[in-house]
Amino acid sequence: MGAEAKRMAKSIAGAMGEEGLAGKLKSWPERVKTFYNDVRSEMRKVTAPSFKEVRATTTVVIIAVFLFGLYFWIVDNTIGSAINHIFKYLTRR
Secondary structure, eight states, rough: OOHHHHHHHHHHHHHEEEEEEEEHHHHHHHHHHHHHHHHHHHHOOOOOOOOOHHHHHHHHHHHHEEEEEHHHHHHHHHHHHHHHHHHHHOOOO
């Protein structure tokens, strides 16, 4: 078990063991410190994508948006035409 997991388990166990407002107020600074340290350790793992990766994913998103737009336009026109034909058929009688 890593040091981070042990700290988190300790803070959770400490928070559950103490009850009432006084216990929560006592453990608050330690919980904030633990949270801050966890955030710092996770942010060290974050890496920014390269320009090539950003360009590739942007291209994929733009192509996907146009394909979905085309698909929904076709479906919308098909359903709209079908409804218009149904209304024309029903109003001729």
